Amino acid sequence: MKWSKSHIYTVKETPADAEIPSHQLMVRGGYIKKVSQGIFTYGPLILRSIRKFENIVREELNKRGCVEILMPVVHPRELWEESHRWTEMGKNLLKFKNRTYQEFCLGATHEEVVTDYVRRDVKSYRDLPVNLYQIQTKYRDEIRPRFGLLRGREFIMKDAYSFDRDSDGAIKSYKLMYEAYSAIFKRLGVKFVSVKADSGNIGGKMSEEFHILADAGEDALLVSESGDFAANVEVCPAIDAAMVSTSSAEMLPKEKFATPGQKTIADLAKFTKVDASGLVKTLFFTATEEGATEIKPICVLLRGSDELNPIKLKNLLGLSNSPLMLNDEEVRRVCGANPGSCGPVNLKIPIYMDSGAQGLKNFIAGANEDGFHLKNVNIDRDFKVTQVADLRLAHEGDRNPSGEGFLKSFRGIEVGHIFYLGSKYSKAMQANYLSEKGESTPIEMGCYGIGVSRTVQAVIEQCHDKDGIIWPTSIAPFHVHMSVLDPQDEAVATMANGLYEQLNAVGIECLMDDREERPGVKFKDADLLGMPYRLVIGKRGLQSNEIELVVRRTKEVLKLNPGLVIAKIKEHLQSDLH
């Protein structure tokens, strides 16, 4: 492809709304252009990367017997009512009426549509198993889209769905997809990890996420030192590094004291000179689903040094989405004081306590009176706990929940997610088959997603330097960036065009920068766009019969005889891709 004919424009200014390097680089490289919040046009270069990644996905899935279909973007309400997700999905599901007042939504996932597709044909056990997938545009009405393609509203996704006779079959399908995903991300050529994960509102029994590691990743991951355990912090059990045994201290008399203006745990720790881990944090939530008309207040207690894990609370309460915190007005109604002076004593609502806090004695908590706290508060004597449970966020240094040693923390970008669903959808939607014994049996399902557009940006988030993107060869828009320094010079033009033709002829993809620009501009753009190999063809080099080959990742420079260029690049590409 020749730059001058391809509508490629790099941008000098870093856009104000691009907070992380990959988003900045995508915009500066002209790879994407924002059309609306979280909605983008993919330019000619990024589309090539997306298509390459799609093909890697396709090859690995086809190899494992998955069958590609294509389902629609617009779904009728009726199907989503069958699974109850029309309401369960909340406002992330974008709903609308068409001109004849029928209700539809934009497909955020396709469990309903694919289950309907399969139930129409599958009659007997002989029709199973089957695994259907698609690569399709999806839409989720994110309340706050950000980070470019990482949290967009419209995005490209690969979603696969397995249908099996029984749990054994379903687990086999799940494991095959785990293998496929590992192969896919390995072929990408980036650092990734798979972790235990929450099933969210997809529902299901087993679930693992695939993350591309990157410092700016949205997800916190905890991996054991030995590598035998890895989990998203969302579901990671929290076990204190040193087991805190219940204090044997005597219970002291409870005492109220003034804490004027002390609103946060940090304030209070400083004011009382007690470490935050000896204070108790009191939080209030409603145990109802989003959109409920009434609130059902509950209280959560944690050590002051810990953070609540909302997913653990959601799962404990059996909700579809993370519970909402009460607002100040609601808190005052429940405990008589503003947040900052609340505590468990005399509350009339269920109290859930994190297991890390259960060993505390004679601790400090809010007095439920503005500007006052209580000291020497004690469980059972001063208040009753409804349930003790693991509710805090795990963190680096916690104990490995499945073996020896401790946890280390990483940040990752979730790019794949696999779920063993069981029969949630097949039961709700009557997707049954006749077993060998002639019994009508719900199909066992799994679902498997890869954020295609998201992956491409996640790769950039891992693979870049201060000058720009460093594409892995697997999904680089082009293998080679040819910077033609003096395009008007006849010898240069002849050499450049000849080499360009030769590269194309042997299947090496080349972006030829044939613009009338200064060398500095061309080099900057080449670094920014980040193709793995750069060829520099200029008048001066050709005078000594040399072409420069620059390796983007290492910045290594090779001065080559023009006749050797193709062989050298071939050698590099072969070693990159195998």
Added chain:
Amino acid sequence: MKWSKSHIYTVKETPADAEIPSHQLMVRGGYIKKVSQGIFTYGPLILRSIRKFENIVREELNKRGCVEILMPVVHPRELWEESHRWTEMGKNLLKFKNRTYQEFCLGATHEEVVTDYVRRDVKSYRDLPVNLYQIQTKYRDEIRPRFGLLRGREFIMKDAYSFDRDSDGAIKSYKLMYEAYSAIFKRLGVKFVSVKADSGNIGGKMSEEFHILADAGEDALLVSESGDFAANVEVCPAIDAAMVSTSSAEMLPKEKFATPGQKTIADLAKFTKVDASGLVKTLFFTATEEGATEIKPICVLLRGSDELNPIKLKNLLGLSNSPLMLNDEEVRRVCGANPGSCGPVNLKIPIYMDSGAQGLKNFIAGANEDGFHLKNVNIDRDFKVTQVADLRLAHEGDRNPSGEGFLKSFRGIEVGHIFYLGSKYSKAMQANYLSEKGESTPIEMGCYGIGVSRTVQAVIEQCHDKDGIIWPTSIAPFHVHMSVLDPQDEAVATMANGLYEQLNAVGIECLMDDREERPGVKFKDADLLGMPYRLVIGKRGLQSNEIELVVRRTKEVLKLNPGLVIAKIKEHLQSDLH
């Protein structure tokens, strides 16, 4: 691909809502499944055809310097307001609000988004020309979806947009796209024709449609006997075969007569014993855009034997959409009688007369009094005509408007449409460039669509027989359908599997029917699905060392030595594709 592992299910019953053969065959072959009115899931086989066609399109466009991008499905209102199409497009544009009450629509076409994309980068004449295209899902809120993929709501389209410095450049781009489209449909291997067409509400100066010919096609096409002229009936000038000269008869006195119960032209012709071509048909429309609060009534007069061409009327009145007919109540208010007794005499509204009617003298028209008509009505004496214009539908037998001879009629399915737009969008959206003289100049645009999913069904509508589809090799899901008659027999299984591997190895795509079904079922399904070549491998044949090769189109049967099968199929495919 092996049938038993691919979730392919043919259907015995013809679905009630499938009115034309291609729709019936698509459903019966399990190619598509309806999800909602005009919304389908594409099964594994049809997806292969769609992808093959997409690749033909891509190759021909890339070859001509077009650049592929991908624009979003969801568009913000603001862009569509700039072009005024937010309202102009009427109810075909599906609009909705997101969770934060911003307004969006589903992309029905992408002129706005692409013009916005281009105007951000194009600064000077050096940045032009450029031609950008995408292959993307589109949505139009068709009021009455029917005919499967031919008039769906959600569909796959290739849309390209050219941007040029001036009219000469734009016409060059337009012609290049005409050439690309001709090459694309030629490679499909079906009968097609390109015709002059209306620009609809896209707006523009030049426009041609590409049609795949088929008896059930929605469009009527008129082609001159010599082939020098072809037009969609929508825009075809109507010239009477025999020029009707103005009658020299004396004007007779106007006379009212009773015509009780005579409501249609056919009734009246029978009742009065005057040929329909000597009667005058009076129609009423409102010269306002869809959604207007007031009506602006106008009257249209035609010979009783002619039909109005609503596109010609729309263009005459300068409207964006075809004008709406007045309802009975509105007609009564305008002329004092019900439709069936209306006429031009004493009307107080503009009267447009088709040029075919202007030669009439002493004709019969409604009396604007229920149950009465007038005879000996005459133009000028009895009523004034606001404008005489070509308003009737042309038909077979009319004179060729651009040369000798007469018009023949065909039916076609519109699969491609090219437009020279001019500066409609660039002016409305300030997409300008600095000319060589330093003047800010609006970009000259063209737009070019191919209905990708539509084309695939149109091919079936042309290429089928009573038994099923007859795929052209170009986009057949598979080249070869292998019917394995005795899959349990060891010799058969060995031969079938061996041949299957060999076919795959040389790039011949094979669908292997490895199901445990009777030969009759397998043959019926093979005919229905319609791959170009069928191999029949059975016990009996192998005993005489023979495999049957059946050509789907001709039903020709060749009995081949197994060793010769691949060479024979290769030979066929090569001749099909070159």
